[in-house]
Amino acid sequence: MRVGRPATLPRVLAWTVGLAAVLAACMLVAASVGAGRVSVLDGLWGGGGLAEADRRILLDLRVPRVLMAALLGGALAVAGVAFQALLRNPLADPYVLGVSGGASIGGMLALLLGFGAGQGALGRLGLPALAFAGALGALVLIEWVATVDGKLTVYTVLLTGAIFNAFSAALIYFIQSLASLEELHAIVFYLMGQIPAPAPTDLVVLTGAVVLVVVALAAMARDFNALSLGEEGAMQIGVDVDRTRRRTFWLGSLLTGLAVSVAGLIGFVGLVVPHILRILLGPDHRLLLPSSFFAGATFLVLADLVARIAAAPAELPVGVVTAMIGGPFFLFLLRRGRGRYGFS
């Protein structure tokens, strides 16, 4: 029985390297298969005989999109682990604290201002920038409201997040009801989530930001383990509970804000992946955090592959695929893993 086993360094390394290898293999498959016929294998072993159209499809569309899916999947899964640790609640996902609501409002305003279809830097960055600003605004507001007597309490942060999300939903409906048909169309698809094929510089910047936050969260793995003992238990072993919570809240929200601002709302990754790994690997965050990053990345890469090819030449919204694959698979594991679930 693996669940109870401690996360020793060799075990962490073995799982991390193993899952990273699985991710690499899946990314290769995802880059090889698409709605178009060209494969990354043609590029690697085709002897340079790739037609210009195929080369551009591969390098400008498919490969950046696969990289983006991996990055976002990893980010969302790690944010999910962090929020589940922070709130000690298995229902927590990256969107539970209201940051997604703020980002959605920001993104929607960008669409109404016409940034979505615009050209140049403003067209490309206007939407993610405003969405991220919305996420940050929500963060500051929620932290301010949820801080009672100088402390960030779990219940107030959860409640504030839920109410803020409900308020954002109402605001979104309000704006939708005033938007023109075309704007409505753009808003609906933005909220549904889609993985973009970013320009190389955007991808580098985003990767840097995500890796930084993920590493910062991974460094807090011991504190998350302590939080699972409860507030008193954590304090007894010398963890500054309020500081840990606040930092988790910020880092997890930043990760979520980054993901939502570039890709809209992609559900299920941040909820299902951490839970599946908890069932498989146990609750130790030293193992859970790095594993979640690679497993989340793999999950979203594969889900996006399905979204790209299942109905070709049409494309499916990736959020639909994550829910349709993730939901049943999670229920199956939950059923099989009864009594071994790693959440106290």
Added chain:
Amino acid sequence: MRIERLAGVVVGALAAAGCGSGAQAPPSVVEQAQRVVVMAPAAAEMVVELGAADSVVGVGDFVSGLAPLAELPRVGAYNAPNAERVLELRANLFLTAASAAAAESHRRLEALGIAVVPLDTSTHDGVFVSLATIGRLLGREERARALAREMRQRIAAIRRTATDLPRRRVLFVVGRDPLFVAGPGSHIDEMIGLVGGVNVLADALSPYERASLEVVLERLPEIIIDCSDNRRTAARGRDGGDWSRWEFLPAVQRGRVYQVEPSRLVIPGIRLPEMTLLMGKLVQPEAFGEPAPSEMGQP
């Protein structure tokens, strides 16, 4: 009650259709159709063209650009008409677009005793059926028939001109981010075929489909018609726009990317012959002449 009323209109319309050329519609139909609310832009154009603008008492929010209807009260979007407003106008005939999204609101209006006639103008055939239906309901059958005949003749002439022209691969864009294109079953696909073009997304599953950019690029369109941007400030005419990024596309290399105001091509109706001619100019300029910037919506 509502079924009886609707049945009355349908029976009346059928009876009118059965009458010989030149016969007046039965008085009951004309009487019922004296106060019309028209929601669909295509239907509104038909009503005006048939000389029945006087019977219109209200219009939908999307109806625009028709002088005789410009001052009329607006009753909301096609899928959410304001029933109170429609009753207030004492309308007895509600001409609208066939739409699943609007079905509930249609049922509500019917329950209030208003005859709802949903029209499908999304295809060429649908346009002609709608024109005949409106002609019947408003007692303008002969005019509707003459108009349909003239439209058919003009479209047939365009088709004849295009018969022996080389087939060109055409991409028709109706939305970007995400990419939406016209597929089979849309009137756009029909128009592309009429003027000697081949829709690169002819294998799409639906008339308007969220398409894979990979597939679109791989099929190397020779002509791209982009109707995705309906803002007044949008660039119009021969303009590569965002497509210039894919310089390997034949359409980009030959300067055959057109930004066209959506109303010029996307909303079918009695302007089908003009639309088909514009499509001909965009796809086969050698045969139909280069399209003027004003035809594409450039002020």
